[in-house]
Amino acid sequence: MSIVHAVFAPGFFSNGPVQAALVMGAVVAAVCAPVGVLAVLRGQSFAGHAFADITSTGGSAAVLLGISPVLGFAASAAAGAASMEGLGARQHGDRDLVTGTVLGGALGLSALLLYLSTTRQGTSGATVSVLFGSVFAVSSANWPWVAALGLPALALVAAAYRPLLLSSVSPELAAARGVRSHLVGAMYLAALAASVALAALTIGAVLSTALLVGPAAAALGLSSRPGRAMAWAGAIGVTSVWAGIVLAYDSYSWPPAGRGWPVSFFVVALVMAFYAASRAGAHRHGRSPAGKAA
Amino acid sequence: MLSGLFSPFMLHSWEATSLVAVAAGAVGFFVVLRGSTFAAHAIPQGAFTGAAGAALVGTSTLLGAGVFSLVAVGALARWGRRGRHDVVTALVLVGMLATGSLFLSLGSQYAQQTFSLLFGEPLAVSSGYLLPTVGLAAACTGLVLASYRRLLLSSAAPELALARGVSPATANFLFLLAVGAATTLALPVVGALLVFSLMIGPPAAARSLTARPGMALWLSVLLALVTAWSALVGAYWSNWPVGFFVGAAAVFWYVLGRAAKAWGHRPRNAPAVGSSR
Numbered sequence A: 001m002s003i004v005h006a007v008f009a010p011g012f013f014s015n016g017p018v019q020a021a022l023v024m025g026a027v028v029a030a031v032c033a034p035v036g037v038l039a040v041l042r043g044q045s046f047a048g049h050a051f052a053d054i055t056s057t058g059g060s061a062a063v064l065l066g067i068s069p070v071l072g073f074a075a076s077a078a079a080g081a082a083s084m085e086g087l088g089a090r091q092h093g094d095r096d097l098v099t100g101t102v103l104g105g106a107l108g109l110s111a112l113l114l115y116l117s118t119t120r121q122g123t124s125g126a127t128v129s130v131l132f133g134s135v136f137a138v139s140s141a142n143w144p145w146v147a148a149l150g151l152p153a154l155a156l157v158a159a160a161y162r163p164l165l166l167s168s169v170s171p172e173l174a175a176a177r178g179v180r181s182h183l184v185g186a187m188y189l190a191a192l193a194a195s196v197a198l199a200a201l202t203i204g205a206v207l208s209t210a211l212l213v214g215p216a217a218a219a220l221g222l223s224s225r226p227g228r229a230m231a232w233a234g235a236i237g238v239t240s241v242w243a244g245i246v247l248a249y250d251s252y253s254w255p256p257a258g259r260g261w262p263v264s265f266f267v268v269a270l271v272m273a274f275y276a277a278s279r280a281g282a283h284r285h286g287r288s289p290a291g292k293a294a
Numbered sequence B: 001m002l003s004g005l006f007s008p009f010m011l012h013s014w015e016a017t018s019l020v021a022v023a024a025g026a027v028g029f030f031v032v033l034r035g036s037t038f039a040a041h042a043i044p045q046g047a048f049t050g051a052a053g054a055a056l057v058g059t060s061t062l063l064g065a066g067v068f069s070l071v072a073v074g075a076l077a078r079w080g081r082r083g084r085h086d087v088v089t090a091l092v093l094v095g096m097l098a099t100g101s102l103f104l105s106l107g108s109q110y111a112q113q114t115f116s117l118l119f120g121e122p123l124a125v126s127s128g129y130l131l132p133t134v135g136l137a138a139a140c141t142g143l144v145l146a147s148y149r150r151l152l153l154s155s156a157a158p159e160l161a162l163a164r165g166v167s168p169a170t171a172n173f174l175f176l177l178a179v180g181a182a183t184t185l186a187l188p189v190v191g192a193l194l195v196f197s198l199m200i201g202p203p204a205a206a207r208s209l210t211a212r213p214g215m216a217l218w219l220s221v222l223l224a225l226v227t228a229w230s231a232l233v234g235a236y237w238s239n240w241p242v243g244f245f246v247g248a249a250a251v252f253w254y255v256l257g258r259a260a261k262a263w264g265h266r267p268r269n270a271p272a273v274g275s276s277r
Helices: A002-007 A016-041 A045-065 A069-087 A092-121 A126-131 A140-159 A161-169 A171-176 A181-203 A205-222 A226-253 A263-284 B008-034 B037-057 B061-079 B087-106 B110-119 B127-146 B148-156 B158-163 B168-190 B195-209 B213-238 B242-264
Strands: none
Touching (some): A016 A045, A016 A161, A045 A181, A045 B087, A069 A140, A092 A126, A092 B037, A092 B242, A126 B087, A126 B110, A140 A161, A161 A181, A171 A181, A181 A205, A181 A263, A205 A226, A205 A263, A205 B087, B008 B127, B008 B213, B037 B061, B037 B087, B037 B195, B061 B168, B127 B148, B127 B168, B168 B195, B195 B242
């Protein structure tokens, strides 16, 4: 009993926000798993990171307007995904420059929106909650939106599963088989945007990449079969979020302030630990480490 | 409204933003020329962690940002060539941001400090910053000027540079060091997330406006100064975050550069006289 208490501080299981956070984290990690595995296979993990930064603008705007942040995250992630489609054809160096410029503009706009919501509404925590998030602070009003984003994302991936995999692994073969790569790519980007929005709601806009591609990359080090990797990614993601929640709850009695450490920090750190362990394991078994080519 | 803009109190802010702009404009020229936007994105995020750690233990922001910039420079010089845009890099960047947010949350002014480190606070530049800022700016610009030919050659024609005895690894390391120095001094002023905009916006426009590298370097510094000064005036006048003005100016410069390029490439309408390009 004392061991249980040492891991789960008293009141952990009867705490309402903790229960909500556990369910929410599991749902989001489960949606991110298949989408993230495809992101790594398609070599778009860095693109995912770029438009994760952009989502901070939508999240800040939502706070200022007083609507659900997940709506802002989703709208700006969709805009990011659409502009990424448009930039795809450009040459490499110029694309980096455009991405960087848009990223800077979006972050600057976030700064303004966050400043305005801090001064007008007195919500001084807006900066931290949009950029670094806290799964404990996600109100139950967001639940319908989480369902409305998560279910279609899973449905899109399930519907286009085979052509998506084929076009990720071998675009030429997919074209020869008559896969309409544009349609498939657009469906995938929609699912990616929804997942980024959910991850941003859970661990914050600028950290959302960790939840999206981290578990997926770790899972691809454990199994090279996509279906199995998605299951692993789900398990790793849910474990990271749950363990992060436990640690954050425990940390209220930790030094230096007794205020608790940020839950997003624990989640990111655990995801990175899983990834490092998987890389080390794959290296020892002589398998090519996942994500290298991405 | 603007009457206090040149008060003694604001003098430090003017000096600091000017120094930051000169360094960022000069280094940014090579960032754009070498296509190293990624390094200019990654080093400030590393420096953010250091600045946050410094805020926690109570030392100077510049010291924390400087040490962590050096770490980031070392990591990029060592591993930057391989896994450039892959999972590892994305995860390491996010991990550094998360660690920075942890450091700030353990301190006493979480929200306020997070905001100023990420989005800049030029109006709070104190006299203690000035001496190290001057030193860093001088080191940074000196490094760029001293290795100008070497950097230019290795950026434009790596094989030729190698034949002339310029090692690409050394040139890259010198370049990254300059980015690290510029980041360190720019971080407290324009913020970790917007250092990047100041480093790529002005030089991108400069490069579109002139084809001569020496001219483009000076133009880049000039445009960076205009950006930083107008951002400072804007921030003073509106009380809005300086990062907003820097980000918006970078977008403006980029669009201007594209427009200038498009104008210059109109073969049918442009008169043929005097245009030998």
